[in-house]
Structure formats: structure tokens, C-alpha cells
Amino acid sequence: MKLRLALLSLTALGALTFAAQAEDLKIGLASAQTGTLAFGDQPSLAGLQLAVDEINAAGGFGGKYKAVLDVKDTRSDTAATVQAAQELVASGINILITPCDADPSIAAGQISQPAKVVTFTFCGTTPTITSAVGDFMFGTYPADNAQATVLADYAHEKGYKTAYILKSPDSAYTLKLPEYFQQVFTKKGGTIAGEGTYSMGQQDFAAEVTKIKSLSPQPDVVMTSAYEPDFPAFIKQLRAAGVTSPVLGSDGIDTPTVAGLGDVVDGVIHSSAGLPSAGTPLEAFAKKFTEKTGKPFDTVYIANGYEIGLIIDAAVKAAGSLDPQALRDAVANLKDVEGVTGKITYAGTDRMPSRDIALVELKGGSRSLVKTATPNPADVPAP
């Protein structure tokens, strides 16, 4: 009898503890805090952490759920990402966040989709991430095809007639983004003067650069979605060889490393989720971030991580509960969420949000805004 009572009270206690935990919004992160993707995942986490702290302090997500973060480092390794996702999903998380790249995000999505866990990629931009996984997978960052469209529009406006594109088959981002650019650019009357490929991490671009140099006439513009460490190596060798054609890049080079390269990157224009120029909400956010964390706001990935917090908050508010299906539907129907880089809309998209894209120019170690644009949906190539 005593034993039964003890057991009963234990069960009751267990139920109580469970009830207390069930009130929390559990966000699991299978995130690349070290390795090649850390350039995007580290600042994204810093931003998300700030959002979670603020929203928790203001009463919780949707006004009632305190969020807890469970961060597992994936070392930028896809297999480790899957393992981390498995552990997190098994621990009963409500939301999963995956690294800044298509491959680990799609792999982790194979775990979270059947378990009906709403999943966001931190800053993966490949538009096929969401369709490759299913209806519980969401992107947040401007998609590759949208970025490419804005870049191609810009090239067209500048009157560039010929373009050289440099791509790498080693990742979807480095391969598809220049191809989307090519599609839009040629549709608007441009021609491709040539295309080159590189291996990621190879960093010797001398042979490729010599090929560009020997083109006659020189291309009006060189476009690539290479990022670190390939982009710095490429641009240095391109300029050293005496090629003066303007260079267009994508959001992958929106990092302090690239700005710190000195005058060799002067004039490079790249797409970005936003730039904290004077008077913008992003500038106010940058100040707040530095005040609260003591760290410099050195990349827009921080704002992106923060916005994921805002998106989750808006979705929980709309859903009114943490029910997986309700939460998913709420995210998919979000409209004009007031982010720090602009408005973010999921309704009517295939879960890669529609949002503003900034074009920024590097000069003297800092960036200035060229323009902000939302691509015309009719121009954006199908993923």
C-alpha cells in the first residue's frame, strides 16, 4: 500500500514536471557552430539568442511560451547534423533549426518532416530546400533565384551586355545561383562570354583567371556566388592578373573577412538581406545588438537570426498553441512580419519567404547601399 502510494505520488510528480516543461517552447538547433559553415551559423545564433532573451523577458512567445534553446554543434558535417537532428527531435522539440546550407538542412529535414517538427534553415538559400523536404520545412533568407534575379536586373540596368560566370559543382549554392543569374541575364538580352568552374577550398584560381584575362573583348561583368575562402582568393588573383571588369557576388560574401581584404574588393557589388545604413530599422537593431551583447554587428546574419525569433513569435501567436500542424500552418500563412531588414511574407510562397533584397557595394573596407529591390515574381526562375 505504502509502495503504491509512493508510486502514485511519483507518477503525479512526473506528470507535474512534464506539465511544467510542456509550457516551454523548445527550439532545437542542429547548427554548425564550428567548421566551414560557422561564418553564417555563429552570427545567426547570436541574433536568435537575443530575440529569445527579449521575447522571453516580454512574456514569452505568443505571449505565453518561454523558449529554451538546445544547441548541438554539427561541426559543419552533414552526418553529424542528421545525428543532432535525431537527438533533438527525439527529445521532443517544437522547432528545429538547421545550418546555413542546403545539404545538411535537407538531410536534417528528412528527420523532422515525418516527425512533424517545424524546421527553419538558419540561412540556407537554395530554393529547393523546402520542396526537397516537405511542408514543415521553411527558409528565411532571400532565396538564390531571387538574389540572382536582383543581380541580373542590376546588370541589365547598368547596360552590361556580356557576363562571365564562375561556378562550382561542389554545392547547390555555388552552382545554381550563377545559373539562375545566367537564365535571367540572357532572357533580358545579355550574353554569356564564358563560364568557369572551380573546386571549393582549392583556392588556386590562377589558371581560371588567366582564361578570363585572355578573353577578347573582356566581359562587361564577372558574376560568381563563391564565398570564403574561395571568393577572397578569386578576387585577389583576378585583380592581380589585371582584369578590371566589375564583379557581382551574392550574400555569401556578406562577411567582415571579405570587407577586410582592402582595396582589392573595392567596387564589388553583392546581394544581401540588408545593410544597416543610417536611419534604417536595421541600424537601430545593430546599435541595440552591440549594446546588449557587447559584440560588433559585423554581418547581417545576426539580423537574420533575430528575425527567425520574430517569425516564430508571430507564428506561435497566430497558432495560439504549440500544436505542430497549427504551428506549421501559422508560419506558412504569415504575412508582412515586421522584421529588422523589412517585411517578411510566407503566404503565397513555397515556404521560401518573399522579402526585400539589398544590393551593396564594397569600398574602403565598408559597405554602402546601392539599392533595395523585391524581384518581380515573373522574372524569378523556377527552382
Add this chain to the structure above:
Amino acid sequence: MEFFIQQLVNAISLGGIYALLALGLAVVFSIVGLINFAHGELMTVAGYGLFFAIGVSLGLPIAIVVAIFAAVAMALLIERVAFRPMRRADVTGLLLTSFAVSVILRVLFQNGISARGMPVPMPSALAGSIDLGFAHIGVIPLLSIVATAVSLGGLLLFLKHTVVGTAMRAAAQDFAVVRLMGIPANRVVAVAFAVSGVLAGVAAFLWVAQRGSVDPLMGFVPVLKAFVAAIIGGLGGLAGAVAGGFVLGFLEVACQAFLPAAILPYRDAFVLGIVILILVLRPEGLIPAQTGKRS
């Protein structure tokens, strides 16, 4: 013609860097029978040396010296801490030790410095190219060629004309006999590691000058290339390592320059395919190492 000459310069320059790296592996392997996979991390250490020295505006020449010293100090440190206690271990044990050292160093860089890349701004004088009339040659490729030539020449003089150098050449053939001659083993091994550190430091400067940034994982690709080059050349032989480095550099540049665009994405497969072909024809490598040992 200009295209061809420029690609030739590219090939010599890249081959030179690979030669320096392969030589760094070979110097250690010839004496202790260890393929030091932490060699790439010596480069990373040198890269951070450059980064910090340039960060406190020491000027490039001093920064290069700092970088080389950093690599040498790290080479001596890992020899003393990790490899000396493992001296009697078999090849597998040594190999695993070197992997462990490599991983530990990478984690230290990630947690102690930053997992993200750091920019290493190079003077703009290095960014230009020189007009030779018949071709434009980049300053950095030229610098690579000169640095490689100077390093190789210096190493040759050191090996031929100093007692330690002679002892090292002898140790490469038969370490036991060298010890019977009264040469302290620890000194020969330490010097071998120091030499590999110098080579890693020089290679790191050339590598970083090209890429413009340093990150914890930057040593991975170069050490892989060095390993391939050392194998092509004939593992353990110094002349072989240099030859292997140049062959690999030439193959890579030639494939990049002359493969048609449609199959260019498979460049690495072509390069490694040719490497396999070389090894099928010459299983001991291009210039087999002379050694008293039997493998």
C-alpha cells in the same frame, strides 16, 4: 602564346607551393617514418602568426619572420609533446597520433581564436602584375617561384654542408647506424621537425597571400595535396617530393586550362586518375627514396 606562358608560370608557382609542402612531409617521414597530417596545422599556425603580426602593424617582412617562427615553434612543440613519446610506435600509431594532433590544434584554433575566417590584408604592391612585354605575370606567382627556389636552395645547402644536415641525410637511409656514430637521435629528429616548420611557414605565407584570409580549417586541403605529391614523388625521398609537387601543380593547372568546359567539373577526377596511372607505372613513385629499410 601569352596564354600558354601565363599558364606555365601558374603551374610553376602552384607546383612550387606543393613542392614546399610535400618536402615538409618528406623531411619528417624520411627520418621518423611518420606522415605528419598535422603539417597543415603548422601552416594554420603560421597563418595566424601573419594575421596577428600584421594586425599590430609590424610590416610584412617581420610578419613573415613571425609566421615562420610560429610554425617552427609549433613543429618543435608537437614533436616534443606528441611524437617523442610515440617514437617506438608503429606506423599506424604514429599516423593516428598525427591525426589527433591535427584535430586538437583545429579545435584549439576554433575555440581559442575564432571558427570564422580572419582577413589578412596584404600590401597592395603584392596585388599587381608585372608586364614582361610578352606576358603579364602576377607578383604573387613570381614571389611563389622565388620563395620556392630560395627555400629549396637553402635546404640543399643545409643538407650538404652542415653536420646536422649530413646526419639527416644519413638518418633517412639508416637511422640506427647514424646513432651508432654518436649523433644524438633527438637532435636529428627535432631539426627535421624544425625544417618542416620552416617549409610550412613559407608555404603558409604564399598560400595566405593568395587567399587573403586565415581560418582554423585552412590547412586541410594543402596537406592533402602535399600527401598526394609526396606519394607521386616516392614517399621519403626529398628530390621525389619536389618532383611530385611540381607534377601535381602542372597537372592541375593543365587540366584547368585545357579541359573543355563540359568536363571541367571533373577536373580533380582527371588529375587523380593521372596520379593513379603514374603509380601503376611506377609503384615506388617517380624518384624512389633510397633507404636501407625494406617496406
